[in-house]
Amino acid sequence: MSRVIELYDTLHAMPELGFEEVKTAEFLANALKKAGYSVTTGVGGTGVIGVYDSGVAGPTLALRADIDALGHFIDGKLCALHTCGHDAHTSMVLTAAEEIIAQKLISKGKLKILFQPAEEPGTGALAVINAGGIDDVDMILGLHLRPLSEVPMGKSTPALYHGASNRLKAIFRGVAAHGARPHLGVNAIDAAVAAITAVNAIHLNPSDSYSIKATKMIADAGVTNAIPDEATVIWDVRSELNDTMDLLLERAKSAISAGAATVGATAEISTYSYIPAAHYSKEAIEVLSKAIVDVYGEEGLAPEIKTVGGEDFHYYIKERPSIKAGYFGLGCDLTPGLHNPSMKFNKNAMEQGKEVLICATKRVLN
Structure with a gap:
């Protein structure tokens, strides 16, 4: 079993609601420390940040993943379930973080791994911002699984615009x-x-x-x-x-x-x-576009997408306009849809998503 799928299976089995991600945060903090990152916990409540400093002057790049699960009422009882892919996002970012250090892919600047709490209630990003979690960030990149109706397996969009x-x-x-x-x-x-x-x-x-x-x-x-x-x-x-x-x-x-x-x-x-609505920099979109082509080839670069859904990632740009932000959508044959208790997707897509993150990091910090 690949590392990213192994991580996904572990995280999928420990769903926790926003600002209650205690076990998840502990697991992620330990993994980042083991990989060689300087780790700060309790960021904005239950957030975790890992930093790797190359020691050479350069930009600070943040890779962000949301870590909370959704609340569903099942048989009259509130249950936490990962039905929005946050466990997949976290698995891809963590695996990329591990491989980037292990393969010594950074030659300048800093890499910041941001595991953000409470995306679903829409308050986690603001909590991280208020805690100073992105004060030194020059570029921040995020990602999200996409339904089959938007992007199929084998493709990714370099810009997913939420309203x-x-x-x-x-x-x-x-x-x-x-x-x-x-x-x-x-x-x-x-x-x-x-x-x-x-x-x-x-x-x-x-x-x-x-x-x-x-x-x-x-x-x-x-x-x-x-x-x-x-x-x-x-x-x-x-x-x-x-x-x-x-x-x-x-x-x-x-x-x-x-x-x-x-x-x-x-x-x-x-x-x-x-x-807030999405607002990305041309530079970040270009970085992600080239990274997607690196992984999939030209045929895997899907058009930019506008979706009616929301995402609190966009607070990072709204509150810190100087940051260059990018956010890509991963094709994974996801059905029947996000936030559905029956949601499923092709786990192998996480290998491609992880590689896009690695390639994007190399283009910014190498």
């Missing part, structure tokens, strides 16, 4: 009243409906990809013959670009407040679960 996503929440406050005397109250449901209608009327540049839709509404006076004085609505907000997300949220907040005001209600508005 921005957000949740917009509004709590509408009216005035409670008896159902027989509606003129004495302000119906929070009316306010919520008016706000939903107002948000649906927002129109941005049609050449920009975006969507905003109400996905949850709660309003209950406790009985059916009373007017509720409170209602909550949540919108799912998505856009291809960060600037479009900012504009869409600004317009939506104005629409919600105005909609509530039409019936005499107020709205308390907040956002949460924000994930």
Whole structure:
């Protein structure tokens, strides 16, 4: 059995939720130390960073993998399962890290191995940033398994563009009243409906990809013959670009407040679960493109991909714009899809993914 598959089988059997990756972090820290890295644990909570310094002036390259599992309710019980490929990402980065040192492939600069916690809740990257985990990084590279519908086995895309996503929440406050005397109250449901209608009327540049839709509404006076004085609505907000997300949220907040005001209600508005859109450097894309060709040949270089999914990797670029960032998508015949408890893929693809990471590292640090 190959080393990368051996690591995958080990990590797959120890799934842990975000910021609870204690066993995983310990395992990774020990492996990095054994490989010859200087290791720091507890980065941003449960993150692990390994550093190899060549002793020669040069850039600092970070290879990042997410280490947390997903939470699934099975038979009414919350279970941690690796159904997004984070165990595969970690196995490829760790194996690459081991081979790079063993084969003495670095002749300048520093290599930083970043095992990031809590990608699924979208808070792990920010925790690592706030802990100073990437303060000295010049280039950061990441990767993700891709569904068969996007990239087949034997190919990889050098740039996987995720969109921005957000949740917009509004709590509408009216005035409670008896159902027989509606003129004495302000119906929070009316306010919520008016706000939903107002948000649906927002129109941005049609050449920009975006969507905003109400996905949850709660309003209950406790009985059916009373007017509720409170209602909550949540919108799912998505856009291809960060600037479009900012504009869409600004317009939506104005629409919600105005909609509530039409019936005499107020709205308390907040956002949460924000994930920024991807923004890569041409240099990083070129490094990954050449590395993919090194491994697969020209026929293995798949086109760049835009996906509606989100990834907190993009906080690294948003919070540290000077960093050159790249993120490739690995073809592995993955079915039926990510986050599915039945998710499966061709494990042999991890050998190719590991080699892409090694080739990319050589192009930056050798």
